[in-house]
Amino acid sequence: MTPLVVENVSKSFKQGSRSVQALASVSLRVAEGQFLAIMGASGSGKSTLLHLMAGLAPPDSGRILINDQDISHMSDRQLTLFRRQNIGLVFQAFNLIPTLSAWENVALPLMLDRKAAASLDGKVDQLLQTFNLTDRRDHRPDVMSGGEQQRVAIARALIADPAVVLADEPTGNLDSANSKSICELLRDLCAIHGKTIVMVTHEPSVAAYAQEVAVMKDGHLIDRFPTPQTSTTTDLALRYQESLKTATT
Numbered sequence: 623m624t625p626l627v628v629e630n631v632s633k634s635f636k637q638g639s640r641s642v643q644a645l646a647s648v649s650l651r652v653a654e655g656q657f658l659a660i661m662g663a664s665g666s667g668k669s670t671l672l673h674l675m676a677g678l679a680p681p682d683s684g685r686i687l688i689n690d691q692d693i694s695h696m697s698d699r700q701l702t703l704f705r706r707q708n709i710g711l712v713f714q715a716f717n718l719i720p721t722l723s724a725w726e727n728v729a730l731p732l733m734l735d736r737k738a739a740a741s742l743d744g745k746v747d748q749l750l751q752t753f754n755l756t757d758r759r760d761h762r763p764d765v766m767s768g769g770e771q772q773r774v775a776i777a778r779a780l781i782a783d784p785a786v787v788l789a790d791e792p793t794g795n796l797d798s799a800n801s802k803s804i805c806e807l808l809r810d811l812c813a814i815h816g817k818t819i820v821m822v823t824h825e826p827s828v829a830a831y832a833q834e835v836a837v838m839k840d841g842h843l844i845d846r847f848p849t850p851q852t853s854t855t856t857d858l859a860l861r862y863q864e865s866l867k868t869a870t871t
Contacts, residue, residue: 623654624652624653625688626651628651628671629685632648633681634682644667645841647684648667648684648843650836653818654818656819657812657813658820659828659829659836660823660837661836661838661862662837663824663839666838672822674686675820677696677704681694688785688786689785691708706731706734707784708782708785708786709785709786709787710787711787711788712779712787716768716772716774718775718778720764724759724760724761724766724770725746725747725759725760728749728778728781731782746777752777753773753776753807755774755777758774768795768796769796769803772795776808786820787819789819791822792821808821808831809832819832826856830849832849833850834848839865839866844865844866847861
């Protein structure tokens with residue numbers, strides 16, 4: 623079973639009286655346990671693609687399958703329930719609930735499924751320990767650093783053991799040290815724990831932690847290459863720029 627399949631997906635948006643095509647017949651597959659980075663300039667369609675994969679917006683055409691389930695035509699209620707159980711989401715802005723503790727933020731997806739809080743203790747505490755957050759268990763987001771908040775957000779994304787984790791610019795609000803820590807965490811979740819991860823970024827230094835890079839330009843998927851071909855961040859940046867230069871969309 624392939625955790626994530628995108629087949630000929632297109633999406634347009636209205637801007638005043640004109641229609642802007644954000645995605646044009648994009649197809650990709652992400653294997654189980656793979657870490658894929660999607661790169662592209664602002665307006666390339668990378669975040670739109672991620673939002674469609676997350677079921678946050680429907681495609682105009684094509685289909686998206688998560689664990690062989692087509693989410694393209696699910697109702698809002700069906701999507702909400704499916705996403706909670708099968709898709710882990712990590713955002714640039716963390717999106718933690720400010721009135722909840724770290725423990726409560728991590729447990730929230732299962733609590734929304736009406737799982738008793740007492741039954742979650744072991745699972746939540748294990749994730750907090752894995753991410754070095756045990757001493758922040760009862761702290762609210764406003765007293766945690768940006769790196770700590772993002773680790774809480776990643777733990778929350780993993781609590782339901784989803785088929786795929788989708789991360790939208792997860793280091794965008796972090797300094798270089800915390801960015802490196804989050805990138806290493808995502809890499810290890812894939813390499814050690816077999817998690818399937820798709821991450822959107824415009825930073826070569828971040829994409830270098832993934833196993834593969836997919837390049838977006840003007841709504842098209844124009845290239846896809848493994849990162850082992852690039853020994854340094856500079857090499858990856860050059861490979862990315864070469865993809866943009868040689869692409870015909």
